[in-house]
Amino acid sequence: MVWQDLAFSVQQDNPEDWLRVIDTARQSPHDIMGPDQEVVLQCLDDTLRARSVVVLISR
Numbered sequence: 932m933v934w935q936d937l938a939f940s941v942q943q944d945n946p947e948d949w950l951r952v953i954d955t956a957r958q959s960p961h962d963i964m965g966p967d968q969e970v971v972l973q974c975l976d977d978t979l980r981a982r983s984v985v986v987l988i989s990r
Contacts, residue, residue, distance in 0.1 A: 946972040956980035
């Protein structure tokens with residue numbers, strides 16, 4: 932289990948090919964996005980905040 936922020940990189944495709952669906956580090960209602968509300972990634976490098984979950988999907 933990781934108890935500190937963790938930098939990561941998506942290793943495939945371009946940023947605009949990836950959507951952030953869940954990021955539990957964000958405040959509600961921006962933590963879980965519904966259909967057609969997903970956030971397009973701006974770059975392939977990101978940070979997973981301590982004790983949180985991020986779910987990405989590719990288009």
